[in-house]
Amino acid sequence: MEEKIYSIQSRKVVVVGAGAVGATYCYALAQSGLADEIVLTDKNEDLMKGQVLDLVHGQSFFPTVVIRSGTIDDYTDAHIVVITAGAAQKPGETRLELIKKNAAIIGSIAEEVAKSGCKGIMLIVSNPVDILTYVVLKRSGWEKGRVIGSGTVLDSSRFRHLLSKHCDVDVHNVHAYILGEHGDSEFAAWSMTNIAGINIDEYCPVCGKCPDWKIQRKLIEEQVRDSAYHIINYKGSTQFAVGLALVRITGAILRSQNSILSVSTLVESYFGINDICLSVPSVVSDSGITRIIESPLSSEELTLMSHSADVLRKAINSI
Secondary structure: OOOOOOOOOOOEEEEEOOOHHHHHHHHHHHHHOOOOEEEEEOOOHHHHHHHHHHHHOOHHHOOOOEEEEOOHHHHOOOOEEEEOOOOOOOOOOOHHHHHHHHHHHHHHHHHHHHHOOOOOEEEEOOOOHHHHHHHHHHHHOOOHHHEEEOOOHHHHHHHHHHHHHHHOOOHHHEEOOEEEOOOOOOEEOHHHOEEOOEEHHHHHHHHOOOOOHHHHHHHHHHHHHHHHHHHHHHHOOOOHHHHHHHHHHHHHHHOOOOEEEOOEEEEOOEOOEOOEEEEOOEEEEOOEEEEEOOOOOOHHHHHHHHHHHHHHHHHHHOO
16 A cells, blocks of 8 residues: 655645634635645534535635545644634633633644644634634644734734725725734734835825824724624624635745734744734745744834733733
């Protein structure tokens, strides 16, 4: 019998978790043409099989790709293992209880991926994503560049959308980042925000649309921070935009794009912050995160970054 040789030359993506986020990501990824093979896994086999069947029935409408259900054996030759699994917060359950529960679930998955001999990358989506990215890094024993949290890539997209809408310009001409925790302590890096290459502080006086810009800035940042809460209150979960954000990260990896994205990664000596995972501008390529960009931040932004790190460190120490 011929021995199987495992390789990550084929663009195989294994998605752990067949819920709303995992399935929506698979749907968006299938239409992108980025992957050669999409494998969906879940402990709920009926849900997994149902999602796969629903997806493959649309294969005549998107680029050629293999879509199937799988098992932990599929980790071995995966280029990317995307972890969307985890428990949802129940009524009366504290955030800390949820953190502990998901840390155990995601940590166990990380160990299974590492044990498989996978040479690819783990992309963590489950929340709280920064804490779980840290847990995966420690439980897997992998080098930090191969463990990536989805971080504030979605938050940054929300930020760009709101700026585009407010300034009445194409969103593709808006460059802006939300940094820090993917959560309540995140902050807008206004010093890095520009429209068509013009810093936002210089653009606004030229635009002349907004005499109360400082007030508008605060409102925009609050809208970004509260977006997920509003969507969850309206319909129970977020799934479409996060699915697209994951496709963006996936493309940077599979196409080796060297894209600068605000993903969550372990930082060391980053403006005095050490041994914590949070979102910073990072270069993402086929081998994962190749370097972190230490963009100049204002003194106020540095304080906010430090506060975000403290919030995350406290949560990590609690588990």
